[in-house]
Amino acid sequence: MVDRSPRDPALDAAFKAEIVTLIPHLRAFARTLCGNATAADDLAQDAMMKAWDARASFQMGTNMKAWTFMILRNQFYSEKRRSWRQTQLDQEAAERTLVAVDDPEAPVALNELRLSLGMLPPEQREALILVGAGGFAYEEAAEICGVAVGTVKSRVSRARRALLAILEAGAYDRDGRAAGDAMGSILADAERLSTAR
Amino acid sequence: MKGRSPPVRNAGDMIEHQSELPSVGPEISAAALDEARLRQQAIGVRLRQMFDEVVNEPIPDDFLDILRRADKSAEQG
Incomplete structure (x- = not known):
């Protein structure tokens, strides 16, 4: 395993906390x-355990959030590489999940943002x-x-522009439903949220 | 939100990258920039809201169970 030397229990407790x-x-x-909530929790659990196993290599006081996110991301992509077929299935399941986000209580624009x-x-x-x-x-x-x-920076900037364009054009996959005014609803909501603050 | 920068930062990024877009007349671009900034801010608010929805969910028990078991095996190991 990663760490054979005896660990300071106080360090382990701090890491765990x-x-x-x-x-x-x-x-x-x-x-x-x-996309899929069950697969996501499996991934998050695997990442958490990988982080725990590698705790000896983590320097307490440095950015644990970034470190665990990196572990989770690596885990996700290494699983994808292991089986491209499974990846395809996951992709289809994720798309179904995204499209199936149809909670009548959920604000319309949030679903449309997910789809976009x-x-x-x-x-x-x-x-x-x-x-x-x-x-x-x-x-x-x-990192x-x-x-x-x-x-x-360039990925974020391109993503922002693309997202805006998709929402404004109503080009997200609506699964046959009528186009809503996604952008208008997002704007109205942002206004409400900022005044509520 | 914990130590998060205000959404204004996002708008700043927008402006920074506006130069990549085809140039338009100055009077049009000023208005368009305001509009784009507003829309980007609104999307930013929504995006954080979407992420925070999951963050604010209670932690499923299995996460804590797994950690507890790992803790035990560490003590015994």
């Missing part, structure tokens, strides 16, 4: 990668999620994805 606070974020990131995100190239979607939703700096996102900072 911190990783517990990251579980919700790992689940959210996994959900954006997998699904149309972005994976590397753009990932960069936008990390920076735009995960709260990571460009430098941290670059997580293993690319240059400039690459992340």
